[in-house]
Every structure is written in C-alpha cells, then in structure tokens.
Amino acid sequence: MTRPRIAIGGFLHETNTFAPSMAGYDDFVQGGGWPRLAEGDEIFERVRGVNVGASGFIEAAAEKGWTLVPTLWCAASPSAHVRQDAYERIATRIVSAIEAAGPLDGVYLDLHGAMVAEHLDDGEGEILARVRAAVGPGVPVVASLDLHGNVTPGMVAAADALIAYRTYPHIDMAETGRRSAVHLAGLLGTDRRDAKVFRQLPFLIPIAWQGTGMEPSRSIYGRLADMEGGAIRTLSFLPGFPAADFPDCGPSVLVYGTGQAEAEAVADELCALILRSETAFAGRVLSPDEGVREAMRIAQSANRPVVIADTQDNPGAGGDSDTTGMLRALVANGARRAAIGVIVDPAAAAAAHAAGTGGTLTLSLGGKSGTPGDRPFEGTFAVEALSDGRFVAPGPFYGGSRMNLGPSACLRIDDVRIVVGSRKAQMADQAMYRQVGIEPREQAILVNKSSVHFRADFEPIAETVLVCAAPGPMPVDPAALPWTRLRPGMRLSPGGPVFDRPAGQPKS
Missing domain, CATH: 3.40.50 (Rossmann fold)
Known part of the structure; x- marks a missing residue:
C-alpha cells in the first residue's frame, strides 16, 4: 500500500x-x-x-x-x-x-x-x-x-x-x-x-x-x-x-x-x-494606581506574588511592549519587591550592557512607540544582571520554545526590577524573568505585559490576578477603538454600542 x-x-x-x-x-x-x-x-x-x-x-x-x-x-x-x-x-x-x-x-x-x-x-x-x-x-x-x-x-x-x-x-x-x-x-x-x-x-x-x-x-x-x-x-x-x-x-x-x-x-x-x-464576557479592570495599591494591600499578608496583567500593552495582541504606565505606578506608589516585564528598549539594553553589572545609568526607558497617553520613564537605574536573551521557555504556553529576546538586562529603580529586552514576546513564562536573574516566586508583585496567556504559568504561583488598563494599543474594551470597517450592526463589546459606519465611509 x-x-x-x-x-x-x-x-x-x-x-x-x-x-x-x-x-x-x-x-x-x-x-x-x-x-x-x-x-x-x-x-x-x-x-x-x-x-x-x-x-x-x-x-x-x-x-x-x-x-x-x-x-x-x-x-x-x-x-x-x-x-x-x-x-x-x-x-x-x-x-x-x-x-x-x-x-x-x-x-x-x-x-x-x-x-x-x-x-x-x-x-x-x-x-x-x-x-x-x-x-x-x-x-x-x-x-x-x-x-x-x-x-x-x-x-x-x-x-x-x-x-x-x-x-x-x-x-x-x-x-x-x-x-x-x-x-x-x-x-x-x-x-x-x-x-x-x-x-x-x-x-x-x-x-x-x-x-x-x-x-x-x-x-x-x-x-x-x-x-x-x-x-x-x-x-x-x-x-x-x-x-x-x-x-x-x-x-x-x-x-x-x-x-x-x-x-x-x-x-x-x-x-x-x-x-x-x-x-x-466582562470583568473588573483597575487603573494603574488602583491596581498597584490593591496589589500592595494584598501582598502585606500574602505568601505568593500578586500578578497584574498590563493588558493594553500586550505584545501578544500587537503592542510594542514598551509602555511605561504600570512602571510609573509601581515607582510612584513605593511598591516593594516588585518586577515588571518585558519592557522592550534595545537602546536601554545596549546601555546596560555597556555599563556592566553593578553599574548605574540614567536614561529614558521605554515609551518610544508613540502610544497616546504614554511617554518614556526618566530615571537612574542600577544594572543588576545582563543576558544575551537566549533561553528556553518550558512553561505550558511556550512549551519548550527556544526564545531570543536579544540583549537583555535587569534594571532596578528603588525596589522595582525591570526586565528590559531588545525584541518583544509576551510575558507568559517564568523563565522570562529568570533569564535576567529575577526569581518570580520571590517577588511580592509581578506585572506582566500579557492579557491571558501568562495565566498558564503564573496562576499556579499567584496569590491572585488583577487586570489593569494602562495606556496601550489594545484597549481592554474593543469599543474604545476607532472602528471604520466592521459589519454594520456589530456590537463593539458585549451588550455594548452598535457599530455604525462613519459618515462618508464607503462600503467595504
């Protein structure tokens, strides 16, 4: 045969x-x-x-x-x-x-x-x-x-x-x-x-x-x-x-x-x-400050990290993974034992490698994709670890993928650690923290640039999961997007407003 x-x-x-x-x-x-x-x-x-x-x-x-x-x-x-x-x-x-x-x-x-x-x-x-x-x-x-x-x-x-x-x-x-x-x-x-x-x-x-x-x-x-x-x-x-x-x-x-x-x-x-x-198909969404303060409150009596989804800058949904709204909230609210990732900024990663482990540098981090309401984060950072960005992501989502985020670093400001990479990938695996020396289980707060995929590897170690809406290109509510070409009659969110083609817009 x-x-x-x-x-x-x-x-x-x-x-x-x-x-x-x-x-x-x-x-x-x-x-x-x-x-x-x-x-x-x-x-x-x-x-x-x-x-x-x-x-x-x-x-x-x-x-x-x-x-x-x-x-x-x-x-x-x-x-x-x-x-x-x-x-x-x-x-x-x-x-x-x-x-x-x-x-x-x-x-x-x-x-x-x-x-x-x-x-x-x-x-x-x-x-x-x-x-x-x-x-x-x-x-x-x-x-x-x-x-x-x-x-x-x-x-x-x-x-x-x-x-x-x-x-x-x-x-x-x-x-x-x-x-x-x-x-x-x-x-x-x-x-x-x-x-x-x-x-x-x-x-x-x-x-x-x-x-x-x-x-x-x-x-x-x-x-x-x-x-x-x-x-x-x-x-x-x-x-x-x-x-x-x-x-x-x-x-x-x-x-x-x-x-x-x-x-x-x-x-x-x-x-x-x-x-x-x-x-x-709806849930609770917090502002960056609300989310960080709630996470800090929960962390006071928790033995596991509180995980926050930075859902609107999800690189798994088209974001450039470089907005700084959640980083700004962590620092402004004095978060302790907090980590966020991945913020993609090749220039900052290169500067960290030039400064070397143990060095310090002042720079404008992230915020370079032009997202409305976002801007670079200005600060002085300690370089805690460096990586070539190559590692295996063994968690249930990536499932053993060999990843390459390019030159990467762990930068620290106050008690907030930042995974800085040169290429984007959704923060959906604990290995993405560990490749720059951050042990996610030891943090009080983890902020992941992801919407849902992170849950596969992070929910088992999380005290709870919060969803925050900092500025980003993927609104948590689709009705916030400037639609022009949907099918007439489509509801823009569950039970939400109905799409009506803008005046003068030709039929598709």
Whole structure:
C-alpha cells in the first residue's frame, strides 16, 4: 500500500490593525517568541517538542505512517499589518513548494486565522485559495487555527476543515495539530467531504475575558466537547481577535458533520448558548494606581506574588511592549519587591550592557512607540544582571520554545526590577524573568505585559490576578477603538454600542 503524501506548512500572524508597528520579513525569520522560519526538512527539527500545531500534526503523521512533504513554517509576534513584501515572499514559497511536490494526497497548514496584510484583509483566505488552486478540488486541505481567528467565508470555502484551539491560554496548540491529522485521515483516499456550517456572531469579545479557565468560556467549551461525535466530526468556537478593522472581524462557529441538517442543528444550539452568555464576557479592570495599591494591600499578608496583567500593552495582541504606565505606578506608589516585564528598549539594553553589572545609568526607558497617553520613564537605574536573551521557555504556553529576546538586562529603580529586552514576546513564562536573574516566586508583585496567556504559568504561583488598563494599543474594551470597517450592526463589546459606519465611509 502506498504511503499517503501530505504537504505541510505554516504561516502565523495575529494582526492588530490599530497597532503601531507592522511585521516585516525579518520578524518572521527571527520568530520572536516562536521558532525561527524554517524550510524543508529543518521544519521537523525547529518545531519538534514545541507547543505549535505543526508539532502535533507531525507526531500524528509519523504514527500513521504518512510521508510528509515539508514546505515552509514561520510565525511572528502580533503587530500591525504584515507587510506586502513579507506576505508575498512567504506565501509564494509555500505554494511553490506544494506545486513542486508532485501528486499529493492531502495538505495541512498551521495558520492563525487573524492575519491582515498590507495589501489584503484576508491573509489566511488568500493563502488557502492559492493552495486550493495548486492542488485542485480533489485533494483535502485541512488547517488548524488559533481560537482568536477572525474566520472569513473565503477561508471556509477553500478548506475542507478548519479546526481551532480550545484553550486560552493556548496549551493545546500541538494537540490541535494532532486533531487536524485525525480529521484529515478520515478524508484521505475518499470522495467524501463533510457538510460545513459557518456562523458569525454579532458582538466583539474583549480578549481579557476570553480565557477558557473562567466563565462563560469554560462552560461553552465544555458543552462544545460534549456535542462532538457521531454525525458531528469536529466543531469550533472562535471568540475572535477584536482589533482587526475589516468586516469579518469577530466571533464565529464552525461545524463539520456527515449531514447538513445535523450540523445546522448543532451550530444553532452552540450559537444560542454563546448569545445567552454575551454579557458574562466582562470583568473588573483597575487603573494603574488602583491596581498597584490593591496589589500592595494584598501582598502585606500574602505568601505568593500578586500578578497584574498590563493588558493594553500586550505584545501578544500587537503592542510594542514598551509602555511605561504600570512602571510609573509601581515607582510612584513605593511598591516593594516588585518586577515588571518585558519592557522592550534595545537602546536601554545596549546601555546596560555597556555599563556592566553593578553599574548605574540614567536614561529614558521605554515609551518610544508613540502610544497616546504614554511617554518614556526618566530615571537612574542600577544594572543588576545582563543576558544575551537566549533561553528556553518550558512553561505550558511556550512549551519548550527556544526564545531570543536579544540583549537583555535587569534594571532596578528603588525596589522595582525591570526586565528590559531588545525584541518583544509576551510575558507568559517564568523563565522570562529568570533569564535576567529575577526569581518570580520571590517577588511580592509581578506585572506582566500579557492579557491571558501568562495565566498558564503564573496562576499556579499567584496569590491572585488583577487586570489593569494602562495606556496601550489594545484597549481592554474593543469599543474604545476607532472602528471604520466592521459589519454594520456589530456590537463593539458585549451588550455594548452598535457599530455604525462613519459618515462618508464607503462600503467595504
């Protein structure tokens, strides 16, 4: 029996169209918190043992005895749009490698689902359409997606199945790749294709309250898992990424089944549950001073650190990870045994390395991305530790990724320690503190530039978690963003105002 030949590739980016900086080709080469760009057989080594979809798919394919044809895999930290040159260089190489592979039995793509390029809104829909054109209508194409994907009709039309993560923090990325392989196996060598149902929901969900360990997502995903099986081959709920200004931004439901009527019924039930839960997608948000003072109060009697999410400068949602609002609040309120990270400032990191461990320096730290309401923090700092920024992040989110934050340092002002890096990555692993000599468990207060992913590695050591809204490019309330191109009638937050196209704005 001939072993099935399956092409694999990956191209991941979560786009915040309101963010200050675009993603260029080198951002995908470097990877940020993700593995570096890899082509051909080096993909197998680069993603092995890492919590990404391709890793789980490759493991499952080996168990099934498939012959894999690797093309290109890459990812970059979230930011504003992917530059046209970067998109076309990467997409062309993936599609060209698939075309050059000869006869294929299937294709698997590790995608995000919320990519917007400089020259087109639907990054994933475009690459799926190009792949479909390359392999023809008879070859099954399956993709895994982040649950923050903003799914489009084009994506659904071009793929035989889109299968999303079910955890946030995303500790099941590799497992989703494995589930994608199981689904693809059911399509190989057959003419059968599943019935598809795609529904878009009419309200934006703040990412800070999408976590699957909290309500209402915990109950929604529990019910979703119960629905799968029998006539329902796979289904997904994607809360979406509420910072991409184009008509298909927002939550969605995908159902694939052996019969259209059964799939429609399940989609109806799941959508009804989500709509009933709409107003529950909310939580308590504090100002920087309120959050620091509350953390200091709790810390007086706590044996574990109070963790604060600096959610609006989350580099996992497009922030540049350089705003200083929370640092300013820590210092102004006299916080003790406090640490914050990562503040990305290559010039400050270079100055720290020049000064050396034990040195002092006066500088303007962070605040260089032009975020409204933010500015650099002026101060004199002690250099407590230096690092080349290379380390392994073993926690459940990064899952063993080899990270490179570039030249890094621990700077101290008063009793506040700052992780300063040269490249951005979401503060979602305790190793990101330890690589510059800060033991997170010994701190009274930790301020993480992250919205939810940090919870996977930090909740087990935290006394409690607070959410603060310092100035940043990813508002905790999507209604605060200057939308111009959403679908008319979309609610800008749970139970919130309805989008109305600005006067004079042409239809998309």
